[in-house]
Amino acid sequence: MLEQKLAASRVLPVVTARDVDSTVALARALEKGGMTAIEITLRTPAALDAIVAVREELPGLLVAAGTVNTPEEVARVVDAGVELALSPGATPALLQAAADAPLDFVPGVASSSDIMQAQAHGFELLKLFPAVTLGGKGMLKALGGPFPDVKFCPTGGLNPDNFRDFLALPNVVCCGGSWMVASSLVDNGRWDEIETLAREAMSEQ
Numbered sequence: 001m002l003e004q005k006l007a008a009s010r011v012l013p014v015v016t017a018r019d020v021d022s023t024v025a026l027a028r029a030l031e032k033g034g035m036t037a038i039e040i041t042l043r044t045p046a047a048l049d050a051i052v053a054v055r056e057e058l059p060g061l062l063v064a065a066g067t068v069n070t071p072e073e074v075a076r077v078v079d080a081g082v083e084l085a086l087s088p089g090a091t092p093a094l095l096q097a098a099a100d101a102p103l104d105f106v107p108g109v110a111s112s113s114d115i116m117q118a119q120a121h122g123f124e125l126l127k128l129f130p131a132v133t134l135g136g137k138g139m140l141k142a143l144g145g146p147f148p149d150v151k152f153c154p155t156g157g158l159n160p161d162n163f164r165d166f167l168a169l170p171n172v173v174c175c176g177g178s179w180m181v182a183s184s185l186v187d188n189g190r191w192d193e194i195e196t197l198a199r200e201a202m203s204e205q
């Protein structure tokens with residue numbers, strides 16, 4: 001079940017794929033560090049090929065597509081075999097296309113109205129983005145009142161010093177973040193460092 005898989009992942013690394021080879025090497029370092037899932041965003045021309053390659057090379061990793069913002073992009077990631085997609089926000093057309101498609105979808109939300117719109121399409125596990133800018137832990141606690149059944153994957157502004165406080169909230173399933181996949185690390189092939197950052201993120205303390 002999606003919620004359990006994402007809870008086990010703790011942290012979902014949000015990756016911008018520069019090219020296929022470096023993304024496979026990056027994913028391998030994250031998996032060696034103990035991570036079980038990766039979100040590869042559709043923000044670059046290499047993204048879809050990178051998603052396909054990472055799924056082939058690392059079959060044990062849950063490979064999600066991120067920045068899936070339109071119905072057309074939902075169709076493209078389904079064609080690529082993707083089983084989980086996420087977005088930073090949502091439109092009614094995107095929510096309907098994702099609800100109709102054979103994949104799990106985590107829509108992005110930034111307000112109570114966004115949450116209600118996502119719920120109207122059957123989604124209860126949502127990405128709060130950009131989480132820290134919107135209000136961080138205080139916002140998540142407040143949203144727990146009117147939306148007791150909704151769970152979140154806060155993303156945007158999380159870092160090694162604050163993500164454990166987010167994970168401790170009862171309505172947080174996992175955290176999205178890019179600190180362990182920074183372009184300064186990827187561009188210089190610092191795979192050992194990435195593996196170490198991944199291992200630290202996966203440790204309870």
Ligand SMILES: O=C[C@H](O)COP(=O)(O)O
Pocket residue numbers: 014155156157158176177178179
């Ligand atoms: O677009 C931003 C990423 O989705 C994650 O945010 P971050 O770089 O603040 O961790």
Ligand SMILES: CC(=O)C(=O)O
Pocket residue numbers: 014041066067068086087088129155176
């Ligand atoms: C913001 C984010 O994580 C996404 O583009 O899916």
